[in-house]
Amino acid sequence: MRTNLDFSPLFRSSIGFDRMLNALEAASRAETIDTWPPYDIAKTGENDYRIVMAVAGLSQDELAITQEQNMLIVAGQKANSDDVEYLHRGIAGRSFQRRFELADHVKVVGAGLVNGLLTIDLKREIPEEMKPRQIEIRTGQGMPKAETKQIEAKKQAA
Structure with a gap:
Protein backbone atom coordinates (compact mmCIF):
# COMPACT_ATOMS: atom_id res chain seq x y z
CA MET A 1 0.00 0.00 0.00
CA ASP A 34 18.69 0.66 -6.09
CA THR A 35 20.70 -1.05 -3.39
CA TRP A 36 23.99 -1.33 -5.26
CA PRO A 37 26.61 -0.50 -4.21
CA PRO A 38 25.85 -0.88 -0.51
CA TYR A 39 26.78 2.08 1.70
CA ASP A 40 26.66 3.37 5.27
CA ILE A 41 26.11 6.93 6.47
CA ALA A 42 27.51 7.69 9.92
CA LYS A 43 27.56 10.79 12.08
CA THR A 44 31.11 10.99 13.44
CA GLY A 45 30.82 14.29 15.33
CA GLU A 46 28.48 17.17 15.98
CA ASN A 47 29.03 18.54 12.46
CA ASP A 48 30.92 15.64 10.87
CA TYR A 49 29.56 12.84 8.68
CA ARG A 50 31.05 9.90 6.81
CA ILE A 51 29.76 7.89 3.85
CA VAL A 52 31.37 4.46 3.41
CA MET A 53 30.57 2.73 0.14
CA ALA A 54 31.57 -0.83 -0.83
CA VAL A 55 33.06 -0.56 -4.33
CA ALA A 56 35.05 -3.80 -4.52
CA GLY A 57 36.77 -4.29 -7.84
CA LEU A 58 36.81 -0.61 -8.79
CA SER A 59 40.01 1.40 -8.82
CA GLN A 60 40.47 5.06 -7.97
CA ASP A 61 40.53 5.92 -11.69
CA GLU A 62 37.14 4.26 -12.22
CA LEU A 63 35.40 6.34 -9.53
CA ALA A 64 34.25 9.97 -9.65
CA ILE A 65 32.96 12.13 -6.79
CA THR A 66 31.26 15.42 -7.66
CA GLN A 67 29.57 18.01 -5.46
CA GLU A 68 27.11 20.31 -7.22
CA GLN A 69 25.48 22.81 -4.88
CA ASN A 70 23.60 20.58 -2.39
CA MET A 71 24.01 17.32 -4.30
CA LEU A 72 26.82 14.80 -3.89
CA ILE A 73 27.18 12.42 -6.85
CA VAL A 74 29.32 9.28 -6.61
CA ALA A 75 29.74 7.42 -9.90
CA GLY A 76 31.63 4.30 -10.88
CA GLN A 77 32.42 3.01 -14.36
CA LYS A 78 34.19 -0.36 -14.61
CA ALA A 79 36.64 -0.58 -17.48
CA ASN A 80 35.62 -3.36 -19.85
CA SER A 81 38.02 -6.21 -20.38
CA ASP A 82 36.55 -8.17 -23.29
CA ASP A 83 39.55 -10.48 -23.52
CA VAL A 84 38.26 -12.64 -20.61
CA GLU A 85 35.63 -15.33 -21.01
CA TYR A 86 33.72 -15.77 -17.75
CA LEU A 87 32.30 -19.16 -16.79
CA HIS A 88 30.59 -17.55 -13.81
CA ARG A 89 30.40 -13.84 -13.02
CA GLY A 90 29.35 -13.19 -9.41
CA ILE A 91 31.30 -9.99 -8.69
CA ALA A 92 29.26 -7.00 -9.71
CA GLY A 93 31.12 -4.93 -12.26
CA ARG A 94 28.31 -2.71 -13.41
CA SER A 95 28.34 1.05 -13.60
CA PHE A 96 26.52 3.05 -10.94
CA GLN A 97 25.62 6.55 -9.95
CA ARG A 98 24.54 7.27 -6.38
CA ARG A 99 23.15 10.69 -5.39
CA PHE A 100 23.07 12.14 -1.89
CA GLU A 101 21.10 15.29 -1.05
CA LEU A 102 23.21 17.50 1.22
CA ALA A 103 21.95 20.08 3.67
CA ASP A 104 23.03 23.70 3.39
CA HIS A 105 26.67 24.36 4.29
CA VAL A 106 27.72 20.67 4.12
CA LYS A 107 31.00 20.27 2.24
CA VAL A 108 33.11 17.28 1.24
CA VAL A 109 36.41 17.51 3.13
CA GLY A 110 38.08 14.33 1.90
CA ALA A 111 37.75 10.94 0.25
CA GLY A 112 39.80 7.75 0.28
CA LEU A 113 39.73 4.24 -1.17
CA VAL A 114 41.12 1.44 1.02
CA ASN A 115 40.43 -2.31 0.67
CA GLY A 116 37.44 -1.79 -1.63
CA LEU A 117 35.76 0.75 0.66
CA LEU A 118 35.30 4.30 -0.58
CA THR A 119 35.16 6.70 2.38
CA ILE A 120 33.83 10.24 1.94
CA ASP A 121 34.13 12.67 4.86
CA LEU A 122 31.71 15.59 5.08
CA LYS A 123 31.52 18.56 7.40
CA ARG A 124 28.81 21.10 8.06
CA GLU A 125 30.48 24.51 8.25
CA ILE A 126 28.00 27.15 9.34
CA PRO A 127 29.14 30.66 8.36
CA GLU A 128 30.04 32.92 11.29
CA GLU A 129 27.21 35.36 10.55
CA MET A 130 24.65 32.52 10.85
CA LYS A 131 25.89 31.20 14.19
CA PRO A 132 24.06 32.24 17.35
CA ARG A 133 25.66 35.21 19.08
CA GLN A 134 25.34 36.66 22.54
CA ILE A 135 23.85 40.16 22.74
CA GLU A 136 25.26 42.39 25.47
CA ILE A 137 22.67 43.90 27.78
CA ARG A 138 23.69 47.33 29.04
CA THR A 139 22.37 49.03 32.14
CA GLY A 140 20.30 52.21 32.00
CA GLN A 141 23.36 54.39 32.61
CA GLY A 142 25.20 53.36 29.48
CA MET A 143 22.21 53.49 27.18
CA PRO A 144 22.29 56.26 24.59
CA LYS A 145 19.37 58.62 24.98
CA ALA A 146 16.86 58.55 22.21
CA GLU A 147 16.61 61.94 20.64
CA THR A 148 13.25 63.27 19.64
CA LYS A 149 13.40 65.28 16.48
CA GLN A 150 11.07 68.15 15.84
CA ILE A 151 9.61 68.12 12.39
CA GLU A 152 9.63 71.67 11.21
CA ALA A 153 6.65 72.73 9.21
CA LYS A 154 6.78 75.44 6.66
CA LYS A 155 4.76 78.47 7.61
CA GLN A 156 2.37 79.52 4.94
CA ALA A 157 1.26 83.09 4.51
CA ALA A 158 -2.45 83.62 5.07
Missing part, protein backbone atom coordinates in the same frame (compact mmCIF):
# COMPACT_ATOMS: atom_id res chain seq x y z
CA ARG A 2 1.45 3.32 -1.08
CA THR A 3 0.31 6.68 0.21
CA ASN A 4 1.10 9.85 -1.71
CA LEU A 5 1.40 12.88 0.51
CA ASP A 6 0.14 16.26 -0.64
CA PHE A 7 2.50 19.03 0.44
CA SER A 8 0.60 21.87 -1.28
CA PRO A 9 -0.94 23.17 1.99
CA LEU A 10 2.58 23.53 3.39
CA PHE A 11 3.72 25.45 0.30
CA ARG A 12 0.89 27.94 0.87
CA SER A 13 1.75 28.63 4.50
CA SER A 14 5.55 28.35 4.73
CA ILE A 15 8.34 30.48 3.41
CA GLY A 16 11.88 29.29 2.82
CA PHE A 17 11.14 25.58 3.25
CA ASP A 18 10.63 24.88 -0.45
CA ARG A 19 13.87 22.88 -0.82
CA MET A 20 12.94 20.62 2.09
CA LEU A 21 9.40 20.12 0.81
CA ASN A 22 10.69 19.39 -2.70
CA ALA A 23 13.07 16.78 -1.25
CA LEU A 24 10.18 15.16 0.64
CA GLU A 25 8.08 15.09 -2.53
CA ALA A 26 10.95 13.55 -4.51
CA ALA A 27 11.48 10.91 -1.82
CA SER A 28 7.80 9.99 -1.87
CA ARG A 29 7.89 9.64 -5.68
CA ALA A 30 10.89 7.28 -5.69
CA GLU A 31 9.59 4.02 -7.11
CA THR A 32 12.62 1.77 -7.30
CA ILE A 33 15.31 1.65 -4.72
